[in-house]
Amino acid sequence: MSIIFSKSCEYGLQAALYLARQPKDSPAHLREIATDLNIPYHFLNKVLQTLTRDRIVVSRKGANGGFALARSPKEIRLMDIVRAVDGQSSLDGCVLGFPACGDETPCPVHGQWKSAKGVILDMLEKKTLAELGKGLDGKLEFIAQSMIEAAEK
């Protein structure tokens, strides 16, 4: 599990990234995505259902079916996926766990944490799937390679 995301969310982000790289008008199959990204089939099923309900991806049943992004990758921010899967509140809250911590009654690291979180939120709010997919251009093999190495352990 990543530091800040649940596994569901991690898988959701990976899958969305996968779909962003997919040629237009050719939806990807659950089976294909799960295999390529080395994600448990049925767990990914559930995550994609969530993203579908949130209208971040669209699904089609039957032959020629599959999953595709609901809108242009330029219009899907990482934050959209995080919010859909882990919920907004997953990024709120005091880093030391003090329930009453806030701008008025700050915990001792409130200020510093706020600026660190600012960098993170900024990243999530501004990065779109389009930019991320571009970052992967010319290294299609990155993900696959990544997963092969993981499987070897």
Added chain:
Amino acid sequence: MSIIFSKSCEYGLQAALYLARQPKDSPAHLREIATDLNIPYHFLNKVLQTLTRDRIVVSRKGANGGFALARSPKEIRLMDIVRAVDGQSSLDGCVLGFPACGDETPCPVHGQWKSAKGVILDMLEKKTLAELGKGLDGKLEFIAQSMIEAAEK
């Protein structure tokens, strides 16, 4: 649970902070700490055992026993506690979960995440219990208040 720490770690940080505010030569009892911070007694027991084994706090049994910091609050950084409880590796790893992500084969957000993590690690490495305790001076009631509100939910 905080975004980046386990509950164990959160409790460890809170307890250490508590001990830093404690008058010299008067160790705090487990029962007292757990009650004041609203932490499950036996879970805190375990966390404090970890911190004791790591020589961040010292313990004494029997009457007049209890827990105290093993050295001056000025010499205990947040990172020491995080490392002891959650382990160093809890802060490593790709934020999107790609196992092969690294400086040579970066994931699309590797750079941004690295700088965000830099701010966090910097905070953990530089902030000592002494500075944090000072931050609480004059608001002894902060923690208690915090916990009362939490309990009301």
Added chain:
DNA sequence: CCCAATTCAGAGAATTTTGTCTTTGAAAAG
């Protein structure tokens, strides 16, 4: 010196949360 009370140490069980799998159903295409 011995005993009783106090307090931490630690193993391990129970619970909760999170992640994974099983199974059945429903929609679409040909």
Added chain:
DNA sequence: CTTTTCAAAGACAAAATTCTCTGAATTGGG
């Protein structure tokens, strides 16, 4: 209809969190 593919409920497993219980060290009082 038959095949393909997503939808969804719910069982199961693993991990994190919380609780139970027993033991061991220390102190102070008889």
